[in-house]
Amino acid sequence: MHRRFTLKFIVAAALTSVVGFAGPALGQEFPAKIRLGDVGFGFGQPFGRGLVAIADAKGFIADEFKDTPVKLEFTYFVNTGPAINEAIANQQLEFASYGAVPNTIGKANGLPTRILLSYGGTTIFGGARADLPINSVKDLKGRKIAVQKATIIHWSLITTLRQNGLTERDVTLVDLKNADQLAAINAKSVDAIFGGSFFLPLRDQGVLKLISNSGTAGGKATGLGAFVVTDEFQKQYPEATLRVTRGLLRAAHWLGQEANREEAFGIWARTGVTLPILREEFDGVSLKNAFNPVPDDFFTAQYRGVIAFNKEQKLIRNDVDLGQWLEPKYVEAGLKSLDLQSFWPRRNADGAAAGASN
Amino acid sequence: MNVRSLVARDVKAAAPFGRLAAGLRAFRPADLLLPLALPAAVLLAWQVTAVNGWLPVQILPPPAMVLSTLHDLIRDGDIAANLKISLWRISLGFALGAGSGLVLGTLLGVSKTLDDYLGPVFKALAQIPSLGWVPVLILIFGLAEALKIVIIAKACLVPTVLATAQGIRNIPRHYLEVARVLRLSGRTRLFKLLIPATLPTVFSGLRLALSHAWIALIVVEMLAAQEGVGYMMVWGRTLFQIDIVIAGMLVIGVIGLAMDTGLARIARRLRGWAPDHG
Numbered sequence: 166m167h168r169r170f171t172l173k174f175i176v177a178a179a180l181t182s183v184v185g186f187a188g189p190a191l192g193q194e195f196p197a198k199i200r201l202g203d204v205g206f207g208f209g210q211p212f213g214r215g216l217v218a219i220a221d222a223k224g225f226i227a228d229e230f231k232d233t234p235v236k237l238e239f240t241y242f243v244n245t246g247p248a249i250n251e252a253i254a255n256q257q258l259e260f261a262s263y264g265a266v267p268n269t270i271g272k273a274n275g276l277p278t279r280i281l282l283s284y285g286g287t288t289i290f291g292g293a294r295a296d297l298p299i300n301s302v303k304d305l306k307g308r309k310i311a312v313q314k315a316t317i318i319h320w321s322l323i324t325t326l327r328q329n330g331l332t333e334r335d336v337t338l339v340d341l342k343n344a345d346q347l348a349a350i351n352a353k354s355v356d357a358i359f360g361g362s363f364f365l366p367l368r369d370q371g372v373l374k375l376i377s378n379s380g381t382a383g384g385k386a387t388g389l390g391a392f393v394v395t396d397e398f399q400k401q402y403p404e405a406t407l408r409v410t411r412g413l414l415r416a417a418h419w420l421g422q423e424a425n426r427e428e429a430f431g432i433w434a435r436t437g438v439t440l441p442i443l444r445e446e447f448d449g450v451s452l453k454n455a456f457n458p459v460p461d462d463f464f465t466a467q468y469r470g471v472i473a474f475n476k477e478q479k480l481i482r483n484d485v486d487l488g489q490w491l492e493p494k495y496v497e498a499g500l501k502s503l504d505l506q507s508f509w510p511r512r513n514a515d516g517a518a519a520g521a522s523n
Numbered sequence: 524m525n526v527r528s529l530v531a532r533d534v535k536a537a538a539p540f541g542r543l544a545a546g547l548r549a550f551r552p553a554d555l556l557l558p559l560a561l562p563a564a565v566l567l568a569w570q571v572t573a574v575n576g577w578l579p580v581q582i583l584p585p586p587a588m589v590l591s592t593l594h595d596l597i598r599d600g601d602i603a604a605n606l607k608i609s610l611w612r613i614s615l616g617f618a619l620g621a622g623s624g625l626v627l628g629t630l631l632g633v634s635k636t637l638d639d640y641l642g643p644v645f646k647a648l649a650q651i652p653s654l655g656w657v658p659v660l661i662l663i664f665g666l667a668e669a670l671k672i673v674i675i676a677k678a679c680l681v682p683t684v685l686a687t688a689q690g691i692r693n694i695p696r697h698y699l700e701v702a703r704v705l706r707l708s709g710r711t712r713l714f715k716l717l718i719p720a721t722l723p724t725v726f727s728g729l730r731l732a733l734s735h736a737w738i739a740l741i742v743v744e745m746l747a748a749q750e751g752v753g754y755m756m757v758w759g760r761t762l763f764q765i766d767i768v769i770a771g772m773l774v775i776g777v778i779g780l781a782m783d784t785g786l787a788r789i790a791r792r793l794r795g796w797a798p799d800h801g
Contacts, residue, residue, distance in 0.1 A: 274762075
């Protein structure tokens with residue numbers, strides 16, 4: 166009985182995969198299904214807190230496909246870049262939005278991705294134990310810092326240290342995931358932590374004090390990442406790729422309207438991060454600038470910095486050529502068709518708005 | 524007539540070599556080949572899968588790539604450095620866990636009263652997997668070495684206690700009666716009766732404990748460690764270099780098998796030393 170069931174299951178699985186492969190082979194203009202992945206947060210049903218989550222919640226991408234039978238499937242992978250790399254390798258995703266460090270690792274190991282646009286920026290905070298005489302990044306010399314290695318936060322920490330005249334050799338890094346970082350701080354196993362706004366509640370409890378904020382420190386240590394497509398998909402379905410890109414551009418444009426600020430926080434709060442924390446994270450920050458999706462000179466300069474970091478830290482064995490990796494034609498066409506060419510000022514490599522019109 | 528039988532015939536006469544000769548005669552190639560059949564089949568399937576590209580190279584690298592990574596890791600000293608730390612954790616955790624397990628198991632096996640008081644609580648605690656203890660223990664011990672050792676020790680404790688208590692309770696009652704009738708001293712009873720009679724059960728418990736220790740080691744190193752074989756594997760996954768992960772699996776498999784075989788050998792030796800109870 167049991168064996169027969171297993172056999173049936175295998176046959177069914179085989180049939181499904183044959184049918185699944187047959188779909189694109191017919192050369193239709195649109196695939197039956199488009200699967201998008203993003204970094205997720207929160208318990209239970211994880212959710213994102215960037216452009217993809219806005220596009221998902223407000224239906225911006227779905228709108229683009231409403232005259233087609235295309236089904237969209239969003240998956241939020243809890244806190245993890247490696248899982249997204251694996252999902253792309255297993256052909257379970259066509260599009261993914263994740264940090265520059267893991268997606269560079271994926272690219273260097275041969276994942277056939279192309280960068281479509283910037284996913285915006287993530288503010289990275291540094292916190293030190295309130296009972297220690299650490300009041301600035303410079304005071305971290307000789308201290309133990311908890312950080313999840315091989316993430317964009319790791320890159321941000323090293324960049325922040327450098328901005329303050331320190332190097333990795335001046336401190337001890339302890340590789341921990343978010344929840345364990347909080348435990349480590351509470352158990353006084355480490356002196357400081359670097360991460361997203363997830364640890365701000367500890368500051369409110371008086372356990373931590375903030376010593377750095379990448380947003381107010383000029384943005385050069387602010388987390389970055391990209392929205393990528395598989396090379397195969399964009400070659401086979403250029404129209405679908407353009408529509409997904411347009412959907413995200415519309416999401417970024419919507420985010421860029423100050424009137425939508427609170428609604429956006431409400432969407433991101435589905436991750437379990439509270440509204441006050443979100444308000445603080447983006448306090449004084451223009452969401453239009455923070456979620457600028459255009460891969461301009463600032464984006465490419467920052468990305469090259471991350472690729473160099475990956476090599477320095479021996480996270481990748483092979484080099485990655487950003488010029489070959491970036492595919493700007495969809496974002497340019499999308500901006501043009503939405504008449505948003507001058508909505509976001511193009512920044513130069515230093516982050517200053519160069520040649521901004523309007 | 525092959526070389527081996529020639530040798531066997533020649534050494535037959537020489538008394539000191541008699542055992543060796545017997546060993547050689549008992550050797551059949553099938554004994555060695557049978558356990559290798561399944562790994563060989565898996566290796567073949569793996570190679571075929573890799574050659575045909577049925578799975579992406581990032582998910583299942585070809586055997587040759589894993590072998591070359593393993594070679595690099597051995598040459599650069601990564602395996603040795605990580606293994607040193609992992610083996611230290613295993614040894615300490617096993618010594619603490621199995622040691623206290625033997626004591627507790629003996630107490631529970633000997634004393635019915637103690638078993639009535641502690642048995643159910645212990646069994647309830649034993650049901651909680653080691654992983655379930657991690658969040659609580661992190662809060663108590665922080666992330667220092669103590670956390671890892673305690674979790675490994677706990678993983679070893681449970682099977683050792685259960686096996687030891689069981690081993691003692693399973694001693695045939697008439698043995699104990701004979702010992703009482705003969706008025707054997709406590710010392711004699713311990714060394715001539717209790718230990719030999721419980722040894723087989725205790726050792727199977729210890730072997731189980733050792734395999735639990737490995738599971739616990741990998742779990743804690745994956746969760747909260749900066750070094751060790753488990754951490755090396757997590758790092759390999761982070762770097763999207765599954766060859767490192769598979770190399771780690773191979774190392775753990777080989778070392779684990781060697782340790783288990785070692786324990787089994789010791790058990791056989793001890794059983795040889797102890798008087799026969801058949």
